[in-house]
Amino acid sequence: MSKQTNILQILPANGWVAVYDESGEESAAALVCFALVETLDNGARQQEVRPMSADGKRIAFADEAANFVRVEELSEFEEDEEDEDEEEDAEA
Template identity: 60%
Template sequence: MQDNIIQIMPAAGWVAVFDEGGEEAAQAVVCFALVESAMKREVRAMVAEGAQIGFADALPNFVRVEELDAFEEDDEDEEQDEEEEEDEE
């Protein structure tokens, strides 16, 4: 069954998070799409893949979607933890 996009909404400030060999990497979400498939509707994030736009959750190693600010805070916390561990050694 094919996914039908009903509506597209802007997604400024959101990222799709992917697992890149144990490290998390973020890719900007281009838009959110209200998608209908198999008689259900859901909102799915879309990201750019070269000249194409695709669903983030259909890509390999997709983990989640979150606000960019939250992702950056998590990244800063991890860096601080690593620095503290290095200082203890």
């Protein structure tokens, strides 16, 4: 039997980003929404919330990208970036 995935509900993701590893550096892309997803796999049902982002002209599950790291609030990601910049300035 094959695995079937259905989106049950879409939730707004304002202020959230998907974080990706770009050759050792982290980059962020705004999330479009979160999706409540139900997967049916050999008769077993599982529900989870998954992040979705724009991929060109379509919307895709952000966590399916090979370089996906995590989901984070944009404000937290920006703070982490500022902390890293300050550390690099102190080392120079």
